Amino acid sequence: MSLSHRERFLATVERRPVDRPAVWLGEPVSQAVPGLLDYFGARSLGELKGLIGDDLYHVNVPYHSPVSDHVAAAFDFAKKEGGAGYEERTLTAPGFFENYEDADDADRFDWPDPKRYIDPDECRRVVDAQPKDAAVMVLAWSAHFQDVCSAFGMETALMRMIEGSPLFTEVIERILRFYLDANEIFYEATRGRLDAVLIGNDFGSQTGLMVDPELIRSLVFPGTKRLIEQAHEYGLKVIHHSCGSVFPLIEDLIEIGADAIHPIQALARDMSAEHLKETFEGRVSFCGGVDAQHLLVHGTPEEVERRTRRLAALFPTGLVLSPSHEAILPDTPPENVAALFRGAGALS
Secondary structure (H helix, E strand, O other): OOOOHHHHHHHHHOOOOOOOOOEOOOOOOHHHHHHHHHHHOOOOHHHHHHHHOOOEEEEEOOEOOOOOOOHHHOOOOEOOOOOOOOOOOOOOOOEOOOOOOOHHHHHHOOOOOHHHHEOHHHHHHHHHOOOOOOEEEEEEEOOHHHHHHHHHOHHHHHHHHHHOOHHHHHHHHHHHHHHHHHHHHHHHHOOOOOOEEEEEOOOEOOOOEOOOHHHHHHHOHHHHHHHHHHHHHOOOEEEEEOOOOOHHHHHHHHHOOOOEEEOOOOOOOOOOHHHHHHHHOOOOEEEEEEOOOOHHHHOOHHHHHHHHHHHHHHOOOOEEEEEOOOOOOOOOOHHHHHHHHHHOOOOO
């Protein structure tokens, strides 16, 4: 059995038999790219992905506004000037709504209209530029919880959650509607060309959740469910992202329809691949698993390849093998990236 990259990705996520598990390089940060290209002798990331046998090609929503050129940084909530770009985002700085109280105060913010800043033709172009046999995923993020933390400043936002603030509810709803509208533009423009979407919010630390799970279930996951249902209406697989130890929320994510959980932060509490397989086998798929905190940075290529082979044996399907965080950093040796893809059977 020999599958195309797209067939392999879809079969892996659907937990059907595969010739080998699907693999994804992730999204290396800009500072890591030159070293990777030099090591593999590639002229671009696209050429690099072809050389290593990557199955999943990701694209970003082409978003261009006076505030940001990244849809995940569309809201300039920070009170201080600057720092609105994707790389400079912060959730902890005081936000626009910090000192407001009433639901009507939501109207005080100049909410962006995604129709003004997303060109459907550009959406089609970025997807059509990917290899024809590849699985294509849009990194839509749609991080409505993280954005509402930025809207108030994280400490204030969490207090408003606990208090049951109507303004918190209204602001997170406005953010959610923005992402639903933005995603619809992208999905409509790329209908039939797109395979998957990655959305999510960070809920976990290394040892547990940052927020009471009941607050997440009542105030965040209803919006997440709407995002998942919207993607499913377009026939897309939904990979839900959250860093950290999110084991207590995986059951909820299954119930609201996530097709795969990303990233399996391997060293976080209760997030080992072995534990997740034992608990959720046959009910949801995963993406990630190859530890990017220690193993990929400090391990030898032999150790990386051995662990990847172990993961592939543990999950002959149902796990898209990838670094345990999608952003490969400059301190990750390229030879360890090669070892990951060798261990997955994608690179000889």
